[in-house]
Amino acid sequence: MTSVEPRHLTNPDHLHLALALDGAGWHPAAWREPGARPDELFTAGYWTDLIQDAEAGGLDFVTIEDALGLQSQHYVPDPRTDQVRGRLDAVLIAARVAPLTRHIGLVPTVTVTHTEPFHVSKAIATLDYISSGRAGLRILVSGRRYEAGHFGRREIPEFRLADRDRPEFAALIADLFDEAADHVEVVRRLWDSWEDDAEIRDAVTGRFIDRGKLHYIDFEGRWFSVRGPSIVPRPPQGQPLVTALAHDVVPYRLAARSADLVYATPRDADHAAEIVATVRAAEAATGRPGDPLHIFGDLVVFLDAEPGAAAARRARLDEQAGRPYVSDARIFTGTPGELADLLLAGRAAGLTGFRLRPATIPHDSEAVSRDLVGELRRRGAFPERYQAPTLRGRLGLSRPANRYATT
Amino acid sequence: MTKPRKQIHLAAHFPGVNNTTVWSDPRSGSHIEFSSFVRLAQTAERAKFDFFFLAEGLRLREQGGEIYDLDVVGRPDTFTVLAALAAVTDRLGLAGTINSTFNEPYEVARQFATLDHLSAGRAAWNVVTSWDAFTGENFRRGGYLAQEDRYDRATTFMRTAWELFDSWPADEIVADPATGTFLRHPEPGRFAHQDRFFDIAGQFDVPRGPQGRPVIFQAGDSDEGREFAAATADAIFTRHGTLEAGQAFYADVKGRLARYGRTGDQLVVLPAATFVLGDTDDDAREEAAVIRRQQVSGATAIRFLEQLWNRDLSAYDPDGPLPEVDPVVGENTIAKGRASVRMYRDPLATAAGWRELAESKKLSIRELIIEVTGRQTFVGSAATIAGQINTMVQADASDGFILVPHITPGGLDEFADTVVPLLQEQGVFRTDYEGPTLRDHLGLGAPPGRPQTAR
Known part of the structure; x- marks a missing residue:
């Protein structure tokens, strides 16, 4: 039951686009x-x-942005x-929102510094069930004293x-990122801790599961140990999408080790x-196995048709x-046509997609989903409709084989 | 003066990972796919139930050192399912078990406050506590809690969460674009809490939810559990499904409330109940016997017996007599991750009682287990069951019931279609919701705390 979605469904001429939602917008x-x-x-209605x-x-x-503490402009409240x-x-x-949508991927932010990998793994696996294979997460390392x-x-x-x-501080950061890598490792092992066909419902023998297809993960690390297996069967995507924002070499390494997709912040x-x-x-x-990492560029966007x-x-x-508004990401100000030029130049530089942070909601978010998408479609750079049922499939990622399966 | 007729409260329990569920029945669906949860929740809402309830277990059960495979295994994450159900229901309360041992107050408080916002005031928290190292092996926190500390930790955890729920005044968000004022105060959510379990301080980051605090449920039956409920809970789950045991429990827990300055209507008593409906009482009784045999296979009977005997009994014939050896007394090493084994406080006495019963009625192991475990609470025609439920409630054996169907997810349909209308005709169950929140459904007032800013 591996690799159910043929990779050719993703068109190499197409850009991938994600929208980063945060409150009323990023400004x-x-x-x-x-x-x-x-x-x-x-309210639920707003997000829906x-x-x-x-x-x-x-x-x-x-x-969807999140953190384990209030927003602030600096590193302190x-x-x-x-x-x-x-x-x-x-x-x-x-x-x-999952039951009220059908196609779009849902990638909430999850802090991995203070949370339990067991809880995170089962929550995202469950989101994957509820959304029929559209779940991911964006891992966030917290180095904030007040959150601790x-x-x-x-x-x-x-x-x-x-x-x-x-x-x-370099040592602290290295530790926090190593811990994050362990966290993700546990999350991923738990997703694989049930083989896909572990539930057998065999009325003859009275067995609900084949327990040979459930696996202890027995993770032992510097920060924690976790036994497993998960309480949730393997999610529809096998491995929901793991993403991370990175600005530097240490986080790039974390992304390379642990993620399927990294958001970077190129200036040009x-x-x-x-x-x-x-x-x-x-x-x-x-030496990561499987599909190569997606590299998305992050941009804050102010978008208007009128120059x-x-x-x-x-x-x-x-x-x-x-x-003046400042950001870790480049701030784009202009028309959908100009933004399309910029995105296509980024793709030429090797980026596989973009995550756009709307400066204001709904003005800029709607400008992205209507005007920018329309412009990219006219240029043959964005698909006319959703082409795969799962988030991994849409990104051209295979459904990974289960690391514990022997057959 | 005659006592006014009480209104009945009803809830739907999504069947858990025990042998109540007859998973081999062809009508039995997934316990993981979201569509099953939608079906049961929408049936409960159609029937105007108070709430939907989801249990939790943080480690797969084991027996004899192996994962227990005879019952349903696996379940989804509580918070995630409840938040999604808020999208497909409008009024139904959404209650979930969340463990206070393997979580931290800040995170749980933000999850419940979020659920309360996203459901417009329908969140409820069944606070459970555990100390076992077995479950702790799945958590970075580990299994470190001494058994005698578990209610202290649970109480402290919940009170800490309350401090966080109460840390934002209800009118904190101004959001006035004209003046540029988003918050009323510069530092909302400020808290500091220090005791032997938690030493935390800072600012909570979720504004106060519609209910202020989620409704609090408690499920322990021990003296400590009852006291915990009397002090802090809005509703208590019990297993006392018979009239006399129910009345005794009801009087006991309601009697404890005054000590905490609370009144009888501030704690709703809700036993869990199973049911078998038939066209006639005889039909239902026959069906109930069939279901019990499905629930207790020979293999299941041996496993049940092992849980009390605390030894490997796999060599015994389920259709034969009880073992002559006695139970092993002491820590239960056979069954892990199963709260029910703790109910066997005196295994030798329980075993003696079982032997006596088996001998007098000439019961095999399987027949005995069918007899002594998990018999259906209500068996009969719709009229009979409606009458029994109403009698129990009016006689103060409970304030209502949490119904556990044995078929997932369609097992509540017949109850909704036949029993509920009878209760409604008798004027003891709502024909529509009166308010939007779960507190409204349960007749609970606003929680204490900080409804408005005090200036």
Whole structure:
């Protein structure tokens, strides 16, 4: 029961597109825009509408931002009252929307630093069942001291980006990422801990399962040990999609070891080519089996059909926020045509897709799912309709063989 | 003055991983596919039930060192299924078991607060506690809890979660674009909690849900469990399905409430119940006997016996007499991950009782197990069952029942179609939901805490 989806269903001329959802949009003043629904951010209806809109545009998947603490502009909580604060659990948002969508992939953010791999594995496996094979997760490493304080099980010193070259922080980061790799390893082993045909319902012998097809995973690592097997049978995709955002070599290595897809933040096409080379080298160094890593570029987008309108809108939002918006990702301001040019240049540099962060919702998210998609389709760079039933299938990834299966 | 007639509460329990489920029945569907959960939940909502309930087990059961394979094995994640069910139901309460030993309060509180938002006020939490190292082997936290600490940990866990639920005033979100004010206060959700189990501080990140706090369920039957429920729970699950045992339990737990400044209507007593419906009472009795034989195969009977005997009895004939050897007393080494073995507090006495019964009625092992384990609570025609349920509730043996069908997922359909209308005709069960939240269905008031900002 492996590899049910032929790879040729994905067209090499096509770009992959994901939409990154976060509150009212990624610009801190987005919630004040006309059309925003700031008083509905904590309702099911809001998220359903957004994700259904992305599905109507044919996007491959949405990601849903999350963390184990309040949003802040820096690495410490801030006392601001003029920006969106508060979130809902991203896995549960994805689950809530899954029965109301049919095609789009659902990729919630999951912090792997303080959580139990056993719980994460069964939650995403269940999301995969509920969505009939459209689940993934975006793993997030938390180096935030205040988030560690919410769990009280370890101390994480406070540090800022500027500190990252200091040796004690480099060691901490290396540990956190090694722990994340162990976390994902456990999650993945648990997904495989039931073979696909383990449930036999054999009335003659009275056996519900063939227990020879259930496997202890017996993971022993520096941070934890987990026995298994999972309480959830192997999910429809076998291995739901694992994704990670990465800006540097340590996270690239984590992605190469553990993920199916990495989001990178190239400044331009040359930088994209450089990142692709670095990631591919990290990938080769791990000797990972199976499909190559997807490398998506992350972009914040302000999109308007009218030339100059997006820049004017960005300026107005910045003024409202009291300062210019900055991001770890490149900020694109322009028309769908200009964005299509940029995306195709990125693909030429080796990126396999893009994750777009709408500066405002619904303006920019709708502009992506309508205008940008329309523009890419005119250029033959985006499929007219969903072409595979599962998220892995849509990304041209095979259904992996079970690591424990002997037959 | 006559006592006013009580309104009955009913809930649907998605069948779990025990031998109640007759998985070999051709009508029996998946326990994993979401469509099964949708079917049962939508039937429960069509019948105006109070809530849908999902249990949890964090390690597959083992017996004799091997994964137990005679019952349904495997189940999906509780939170994920309940959140998805919120999309396909409108009013039905969504209750789930979540363990307080292998989780942390911050994470569980944000999951329940999220579920309450995403279901518009229908979330409920059955707080369970376990200490066993067997389950702990699946968790980085491990199995470290001393048995005598488990209720302390559970109580502390829940009270800590309450602090987090209550950390946002209900009107914290202003979201006024004109003035640019999103939050009323600069530091919402601030908390600090320190005790022997938890030392946590910071800011909670989910705004207060529609119900404030999820409805709290408790299922323990021990003295500590009852006290825990009286102090903290909104509803208690029990196994006392007979009139006399039910009345004794009901009086006991309701009697404990005053100590905590609570009144009788603030704790809803709900025994779990199985049922077999027939066109006549005789038909139902015949069907019930057939079902019991399906539920207890010869192999299952031996396994049950081993759970009490605490030894390998695989060489015994299920159609033969009970073993002459006595149970092994002490820690149960045969059955792992099964809470029910703890109910055998005095295995020698229980075994003696079983032997006596088997001898007097001339029962084989299998016949005995059919007799002494898991018999159906309600057996009869729709009219008989409606009458029994109403009698139990009006006689204060319970406030209603959590029904566990033996067929998944269609096993509640007939009950919904035949028993519920009779209860409705008698005016003891709602014909429609009166409010949107589970608290409304259960007649619970607003929770304590911080409904509005105090300024």
